[in-house]
Amino acid sequence: xxxxxxxxxxxxxxxxxxxxVTPETGMVGIHTGGAWLxxxxxxxLGFVVPLGMLDISFYRDDYRKSGxxxxxxxxKIPFDVNGRHLLLVDDVLYTGRTVxxxxxxxxxxxxxxxxxxxxxxxxxxxxLPICAQYVGTNLTVPKGRMLRLDRDASGxxxxxxxx
Amino acid sequence: MSANPQLNAKGGLTxxxxxxxxxxxxxxxxLDTATSFVGVTEREVKKVPLLRGISVxxxxxxxxxxxxxxFEIAAKRLSADVINLNISTSSASKGESLxxxxxxxxxxxxxxxxxxxxxSGAAHLIARHAGPxxxxxxxxxxxxxxxxxxxxxxxxxxxxxxEFSGLAVAIVxxxxxxxxxxxxxxxxxxxxxxDVRVIGPQTLLPTGVESLGVRVFHDMRKGLxxxxxxxxxxxxxxxxxxxxxxxxxxxxxxxxxxxxxxxLAKPDAIVMHPGPMNRGVEIDSSVADGVQSVILPQVTFxxxxxxxxxSILGGS
Numbered sequence: 001x002x003x004x005x006x007x008x009x010x011x012x013x014x015x016x017x018x019x020x021v022t023p024e025t026g027m028v029g030i031h032t033g034g035a036w037l038x039x040x041x042x043x044x045l046g047f048v049v050p051l052g053m054l055d056i057s058f059y060r061d062d063y064r065k066s067g068x069x070x071x072x073x074x075x076k077i078p079f080d081v082n083g084r085h086l087l088l089v090d091d092v093l094y095t096g097r098t099v100x101x102x103x104x105x106x107x108x109x110x111x112x113x114x115x116x117x118x119x120x121x122x123x124x125x126x127x128l129p130i131c132a133q134y135v136g137t138n139l140t141v142p143k144g145r146m147l148r149l150d151r152d153a154s155g156x157x158x159x160x161x162x163x
Numbered sequence: 164m165s166a167n168p169q170l171n172a173k174g175g176l177t178x179x180x181x182x183x184x185x186x187x188x189x190x191x192x193x194l195d196t197a198t199s200f201v202g203v204t205e206r207e208v209k210k211v212p213l214l215r216g217i218s219v220x221x222x223x224x225x226x227x228x229x230x231x232x233x234f235e236i237a238a239k240r241l242s243a244d245v246i247n248l249n250i251s252t253s254s255a256s257k258g259e260s261l262x263x264x265x266x267x268x269x270x271x272x273x274x275x276x277x278x279x280x281x282x283s284g285a286a287h288l289i290a291r292h293a294g295p296x297x298x299x300x301x302x303x304x305x306x307x308x309x310x311x312x313x314x315x316x317x318x319x320x321x322x323x324x325x326e327f328s329g330l331a332v333a334i335v336x337x338x339x340x341x342x343x344x345x346x347x348x349x350x351x352x353x354x355x356x357x358d359v360r361v362i363g364p365q366t367l368l369p370t371g372v373e374s375l376g377v378r379v380f381h382d383m384r385k386g387l388x389x390x391x392x393x394x395x396x397x398x399x400x401x402x403x404x405x406x407x408x409x410x411x412x413x414x415x416x417x418x419x420x421x422x423x424x425x426x427l428a429k430p431d432a433i434v435m436h437p438g439p440m441n442r443g444v445e446i447d448s449s450v451a452d453g454v455q456s457v458i459l460p461q462v463t464f465x466x467x468x469x470x471x472x473x474s475i476l477g478g479s
Binding site: 059070 | 175192195196198199201202203206207208210211212213474475477478479
């Protein structure tokens, strides 16, 4: 199937987000694809607060079933989340379980004032009552296939479907 | 069942009994995971929910404050329920066998056992006896192994020196009675350390220690030359049988780490010690508290490494 251009979607997200960013807004990307997207958004929107990163492996709801993820990176939130407006960024919004885990982890750093969600692609099929405030595009992907974000050596973002 | 009793059918780690024979990827995975846990202890909530609902039993048949405490903290930071069995008040002192104790704890739905025992092989025995969904961690068995200590030592070395290739690591002192030394030597070999040295008097080196892939030195000054890492071991008085040594003072003179002996190693060499230290015996206070000492960071890293081991086993 024909996939949309990730760079175009990213530019559109920048346009959507710009009116809502203040010098105090914090941004948090979810590893791995969400972190790449967040790096871009953070830079292009001129965020003042340094970028935070989450690896949600320690908060996944399938740990007892699937065990610990093979590669776990360190989460790093280099600012105080207490009382702050946060923008959570992920590449693909699907079941909502990753976002649930990310929110649980964020609350272990403190109590944010608000959390909003930005995603490059919303592929629907939610299993939890979660929605994104900023979406690049909506896309239907066959069940069981993985929609992923790639980043090449030059930093260019592309979408890809895994079997 | 796979040949290695620590691995499940898919090759994943299900018990941690010894580092000997473990694939390099498993050790690296543990160290990488530990890196992610270090940050958890700097947050407002120093816990993650991974082991919620899991019961961890600390079975310490031999005294240990540091190891038991760090295992307890690690399990609690993973949200596990921790039950410490104080052996002096337990059924073992009333004559109950090791496996009967384990059966009784299993009937109480124990998910994970952390075992310290004076007898080599005690943790293996429990692992063979355990149910399919139970996990055993060896927290030190006799002279045999202390795998989480070996891992935290490896973690500390990697933290300060980044790579193992090109490193010279000198382990000094009572190698004969040291399960810490044995586990660290296995870890260093598996991780590809080219130059591992053991330094000590003939009476405190196990016969055939060279077969572990180490170079042997009886002269500490020669052994320390150019070392990147110095691991001092405790002189284990309680394990000494018979007169292996003239005296603690004599030992200090030949094998104690003093500032002048430390100066023979590389200028940026780090000094490690698994604790507890005998100041003035195997290590001088000025070295233990000096700028090259990483003895206290070892303790902090030990918690993250034990969290990593428990979280990998608990999900296998």
